[in-house]
Amino acid sequence: MNLYPLGKFLISTIFYPLYRIKVTGKENFPREGGVLLCTNHIDNLDPPVVGITCPRTVHFMAKEELFNMPILKSVLPQVQAFPVKRGMSDRDAFRTTLKLLRGGKVVGMFPEGTRSKDGQLGKGLAGAGFFALKGDAAVIPCAIVGPYKKFKRLHVIYGQPIDMTSYRENRASAEEVTEVIMKEIQSLLNQHK
Template sequence: MNLYPLGKFLCSVIFKPLYRVKVIGRDHFPKEGGVLLCTNHIDNFDPPVVGIACPRDVHFMAKEELFSVPVLKTVLPKVKAFPVKRGMSDREAFRKVLKILKSGEVVGLFPEGTRSTTGELGPGLAGAGFFALKGDAVVMPCAIIGPYKLFKPLKVVYGKPIDIAPYRERRASSEEVTEVIMTEIRKLIEQNK
């Protein structure tokens, strides 16, 4: 059972008025085809906020521990979330991401791997670059610009797609491509503060 439309509606009703969510650059988002959506991570509310701001359904990786919480283990798969083991190479999760991208859907990824405790953009992990190089999908940078304060504006900003083709052609490393993605996210944050 797919609860994504219901979840998106409920999150919109809650988050849009509470945090005055403003979406910028939605027109940059591809209407079809695989998309790797890479965004900074400043709060536990980031996945639902990105989900309501995105014009398409988003599959999110979520830390494996959440899938052992009684209510969440039932709900998360029904809102297109899937588990990832943190701190190690999780081949099953990697295969799942590539499969989703190749099927023409959207995967939401937080390249930092964890929430920033300062609100500042942290370093990205090589996984983002790996998926960008191997996923054969459009790579979309996105910035969440907060902080999350009740009734204060919160922005979700989409940049233009990043052209990964030149990096694929010259066999760039995952680390280099991750840095390209992080640079684009950083620019979005700086330009839209």
């Protein structure tokens, strides 16, 4: 069962007026083909906010612990989320991500791996660069400019696709590519403060 369209509608009706959500750059988002969507992480509400503002269905990597919680364990798979074990190499999550990207789907991830405590962009983990190099997909940076306060403007910005051609041809490391992605996210944050 796919609850994504219903969830998107219900959350949109609450979140858009509550957080006065403004979306910029939707035209940058590819209409088809695999997309690795990399976003900064400032709040637990980031996944639903990206989910309702993105023009396509987003498959989110979510920490495995959430899939053990009573209600979430049945809801998360129905909103296209899949588990990842944090702090270790998770082969199942790697395979799922590559399969989705190569199958023309959108995978959303937070390269920092955890929420920012101070709202500043943290260091990205190598996983983002790995998937950017191996996923045969467009890489879209996204910035969420908060804070999440009732009736204060929340701004979601979708950047232009990052051209991965030279990085793939020159066999760049996952760490190098993650740095490139993080710089693009930071640039979006700086432009829209």
